Amino acid sequence: MRASELIRVTRRELGVTQAELARRTGTHQAAIARLERHGTNPRLATLEATLRALGHRLELAAVPDAADLDRPQLVAHLRLSPSQRADLHDRSYVNTRESLASARRVT
Numbered sequence: 001m002r003a004s005e006l007i008r009v010t011r012r013e014l015g016v017t018q019a020e021l022a023r024r025t026g027t028h029q030a031a032i033a034r035l036e037r038h039g040t041n042p043r044l045a046t047l048e049a050t051l052r053a054l055g056h057r058l059e060l061a062a063v064p065d066a067a068d069l070d071r072p073q074l075v076a077h078l079r080l081s082p083s084q085r086a087d088l089h090d091r092s093y094v095n096t097r098e099s100l101a102s103a104r105r106v107t
Contacts, residue, residue, distance in 0.1 A: 008036040024053035
């Protein structure tokens with residue numbers, strides 16, 4: 001969820017108007033409207049202060065992007081010794097070169 005959406009959704013769920021949130025944060029309603037506008041990228045401190053004014057706190061977490069990882073393969077490779085990983089790399093390189101040469105012959 002984007003920061004602008006997080007502010008807007010949280011505010012609406014609590015039934016707080018933009019004007020009320022502006023009063024709580026010491027700013028103007030127009031500034032809150034800008035924060036809630038799609039594509040807005042407020043500073044982390046601004047986001048934290050705005051959520052705090054709504055009685056919430058911001059929690060950040062780093063989570064792996066599972067779509068880019070083959071976890072079983074990664075775990076298996078991490079169990080290999082450095083020399084085993086180097087051998088695997090060398091075999092993969094040879095296989096890739098052979099596949100490329102084969103593809104060139106076909107076309």
